Amino acid sequence: MIDGLGAPQSLLLLGGTSDIAVAIAERYLAKRPLRVVLAGRPSAQLEAVAGRLADRGAAVETVAFDAAKTAEHEEVLGRVFAGGDIDIAVVAFGVLGDQAEAERDPTVAVSMAQVNYVGAVSAGVCLAKAMRRQGHGTIVALSSMAAERPRRSNFMYGSTKAGLDAFFSGLADALVGSGVRAVVVRPGQVRTKMTAHLPDAPMTTTPEAVAASVVSAVSRGRHTVWVPGRMRAVSSVLRHLPRPVFRRLPF
Amino acid sequence: MTEWKILTGWGRTAPTGATVLRDDETTDDRLMAAVAGNPPRGIIARGLARSYGDAAQNGGGLVADLTGRTQVVALDEAAGTLTAEAGLSLDAIMRIILRKGWFVPVTPGTRYVTIGGAIAADIHGKNHHVDGSFSQHVLSFDLLTADGAIRTVRRESDPALFWATAGGMGLTGIILRATIQLRAVETSRVLVDTERAADFDDMLARLEATDHQYTYSVSWIDLLARGGKMGRGVLTRGRHATRDELPVRSRSAPLAFNPRGWLTAPPFLPSGMLNQMTVAAFNEVWFRKAPKVRRGEVQSIPAFFHPLDGVAEWNRIYGPKGFIQYQFVLPFGEEDALRRIVEQVVRSGYASFLAVFKRFGEGNEGLLSFPAPGWTLALDLPASDDLAVVADRLDEAVLAAGGRLYLAKDSRMRAAAMTAMYPRLPAFRELRSTLDPTGMFVSDLARRLSL
Numbered sequence A: 001m002i003d004g005l006g007a008p009q010s011l012l013l014l015g016g017t018s019d020i021a022v023a024i025a026e027r028y029l030a031k032r033p034l035r036v037v038l039a040g041r042p043s044a045q046l047e048a049v050a051g052r053l054a055d056r057g058a059a060v061e062t063v064a065f066d067a068a069k070t071a072e073h074e075e076v077l078g079r080v081f082a083g084g085d086i087d088i089a090v091v092a093f094g095v096l097g098d099q100a101e102a103e104r105d106p107t108v109a110v111s112m113a114q115v116n117y118v119g120a121v122s123a124g125v126c127l128a129k130a131m132r133r134q135g136h137g138t139i140v141a142l143s144s145m146a147a148e149r150p151r152r153s154n155f156m157y158g159s160t161k162a163g164l165d166a167f168f169s170g171l172a173d174a175l176v177g178s179g180v181r182a183v184v185v186r187p188g189q190v191r192t193k194m195t196a197h198l199p200d201a202p203m204t205t206t207p208e209a210v211a212a213s214v215v216s217a218v219s220r221g222r223h224t225v226w227v228p229g230r231m232r233a234v235s236s237v238l239r240h241l242p243r244p245v246f247r248r249l250p251f
Numbered sequence B: 001m002t003e004w005k006i007l008t009g010w011g012r013t014a015p016t017g018a019t020v021l022r023d024d025e026t027t028d029d030r031l032m033a034a035v036a037g038n039p040p041r042g043i044i045a046r047g048l049a050r051s052y053g054d055a056a057q058n059g060g061g062l063v064a065d066l067t068g069r070t071q072v073v074a075l076d077e078a079a080g081t082l083t084a085e086a087g088l089s090l091d092a093i094m095r096i097i098l099r100k101g102w103f104v105p106v107t108p109g110t111r112y113v114t115i116g117g118a119i120a121a122d123i124h125g126k127n128h129h130v131d132g133s134f135s136q137h138v139l140s141f142d143l144l145t146a147d148g149a150i151r152t153v154r155r156e157s158d159p160a161l162f163w164a165t166a167g168g169m170g171l172t173g174i175i176l177r178a179t180i181q182l183r184a185v186e187t188s189r190v191l192v193d194t195e196r197a198a199d200f201d202d203m204l205a206r207l208e209a210t211d212h213q214y215t216y217s218v219s220w221i222d223l224l225a226r227g228g229k230m231g232r233g234v235l236t237r238g239r240h241a242t243r244d245e246l247p248v249r250s251r252s253a254p255l256a257f258n259p260r261g262w263l264t265a266p267p268f269l270p271s272g273m274l275n276q277m278t279v280a281a282f283n284e285v286w287f288r289k290a291p292k293v294r295r296g297e298v299q300s301i302p303a304f305f306h307p308l309d310g311v312a313e314w315n316r317i318y319g320p321k322g323f324i325q326y327q328f329v330l331p332f333g334e335e336d337a338l339r340r341i342v343e344q345v346v347r348s349g350y351a352s353f354l355a356v357f358k359r360f361g362e363g364n365e366g367l368l369s370f371p372a373p374g375w376t377l378a379l380d381l382p383a384s385d386d387l388a389v390v391a392d393r394l395d396e397a398v399l400a401a402g403g404r405l406y407l408a409k410d411s412r413m414r415a416a417a418m419t420a421m422y423p424r425l426p427a428f429r430e431l432r433s434t435l436d437p438t439g440m441f442v443s444d445l446a447r448r449l450s451l
């Protein structure tokens, strides 16, 4: 149960090795011990994260979960919830993909959409169902700035995130009155293994900063958060730029 | 009626959704059927929801709102015993019995609690130091248990189940009816002595010296006063007035009782309104307003026992984030620890309007009953993220001094702290594991604290 001051007792990370998801877990763990379920593709990395969170006081379980294998989601997540209530679930899996390759090869494009959008929709439906049953819980969905307006340089990724963003924004509305909430998080570029090969963009932020915003959004009951916060204004300006100008932006 | 609703306690924190059974769904038969249906997320009783945290919530499960069960089954006017349905409020009881010369044995700081809630939290009042807590005046109750049976549980002949249920926060079953022993009174007025205490030592000394002379005793501490004034406060203590002690004009209606609420707090207030400055100003006025000493003042029952009931929904003044009440008891002999905890609260800078202080008398056999011989302090604190750390530190200090927190007020302590504070929890768990092996009676509080 989330307590009267917003501290959860259990956390489910979908995409258990995500740097952002781990930072969120660590931020909660700094205050109180909790149960953490890491759902992800089995790997040494997943076990390493489990060890690291256990060292910080978490009771960790790992569960094999592949975002692309949507046929298994209901069963896998059903088992997670059967093990006890989940207070906060973070939908953190995602791939950045290779824009150029995806433009050439439809199977690459589809597999990005399969993980980032279709996988998120499937997981989102499962989470909402399970949380409605418990009458409480918060779903945190990691969208992106890129969801707000597709850019020439990464519209493949952007379009998948736009789909995810629309889905969880709508879900948040559908959940009003159920006791369950959903929060859509729109970070700009974050320094994680996903972006390690890229140069910093303007206002590049850290997993810790995203985690801080997520924790505060959950306790305040926000629906949408931008990280950093001033990204909201920037993003609003970008959305209204004339297309020829927007297309020529350097990032 | 059955309806899905989002519920919170009085502190308005941590809402969860549940299927609420009300009115025609809360007859004995319908409740027995609900239990027989083995609801997958269990069931918990709910009264007037005056507990501050999540005790009367059950996310995703059933919540039996008993406030529609208000029948008086029997009132023995000679013996002063009342048998009534568990949803009847103390307010309603007082309206029925006072004019017949009886009063409730124990009343909390609000009349808007049900009999069921009073037993389940084993509530205490200003007379705890002489009369103990509510359950000590309960002769028996009917309890619907997980096997679907209704048992009549008598304090004398079934102490194990009685004392698991008294203070058991609804986790042994649903109390359907109870028989309580009332207190005879000649009038509906209280004779009150008021005095100021200059600081913490003065407060303790006054309470130790003369509390036994009063039926009722409670004090208010100004938690914003620092330095030499730390722990200053106002003591108000009294006893029921006899007819002769009333002013002549009141003697013709010595048992008159007709409380009215007159204000409703506005529904939407920003969280930041109760900042330290407004509270400090309020506290200063309150302290100055209190006479240095005033003896034998005649007060009405609402004025003396339930001053906050005059403002409906006053819990809204804390804004949308809600608030918590932190109430602990420390054993006698731990006065130094008590002083350090008060200092800790003062230093933390958390504004508190109401810091209510009292000397408890003996505890009882209730497995999870809160009162224990010692000092209890209760303070309201607006919810915020930083408060979590402050409150966790207070818990540690309370625990180290052998104290504990009151479950009816709690919304945030850790399961480990609770286990350490309630040494009879293992006995409670054992009784529950045979009485309710599948954990059918469960609440958000029970989940949070792994009861």
Ligand SMILES: Cc1cc2nc3c(=O)[nH]c(=O)nc-3n(C[C@H](O)[C@H](O)[C@H](O)COP(=O)(O)OP(=O)(O)OC[C@H]3O[C@@H](n4cnc5c(N)ncnc54)[C@H](O)[C@@H]3O)c2cc1C
Pocket: B010, B044, B045, B046, B047, B048, B049, B050, B051, B052, B055, B056, B066, B086, B087, B107, B108, B109, B110, B112, B113, B114, B115, B116, B117, B118, B120, B121, B122, B123, B124, B125, B168, B169, B170, B171, B173, B174, B175, B176, B308, B408, B409, B443
């Ligand atoms: C302004 C204010 C002042 C207060 N002052 C005091 C005080 O001085 N002393 C004190 O001790 N407390 C005090 N309280 C707390 C209050 O007395 C308790 O929380 C009490 O339990 C509330 O009763 P309720 O009917 O509102 O129960 P709820 O809050 O609805 O429920 C409380 C608990 O009782 C259980 N319960 C309720 N009905 C039943 C039933 N029929 N069968 C089984 N379980 C049941 C619930 O499951 C829950 O665990 C105060 C609260 C407020 C808001």
Ligand SMILES: NC(=O)c1ccc[n+]([C@@H]2O[C@H](COP(=O)([O-])OP(=O)(O)OC[C@H]3O[C@@H](n4cnc5c(N)ncnc54)[C@H](OP(=O)(O)O)[C@@H]3O)[C@@H](O)[C@H]2O)c1
Pocket: A014, A015, A016, A017, A018, A019, A020, A021, A040, A041, A043, A045, A065, A066, A067, A068, A091, A092, A093, A094, A095, A096, A115, A142, A143, A144, A145, A186, A187, A188, A189, A190, A191, A192, A193, A194, A195
């Ligand atoms: N970094 C940024 O700049 C940025 C900005 C905005 C939004 N985001 C979003 O934030 C989220 C977290 O990203 P991050 O920055 O923390 O990157 P990350 O560390 O690379 O995490 C991405 C996670 O997705 C998992 N994943 C990929 N494909 C999966 C699949 N098929 N099944 C299950 N899990 C899969 C990865 O697990 P494996 O270990 O199995 O590969 C990894 O745990 C992503 O949704 C991302 O799109 C990131």
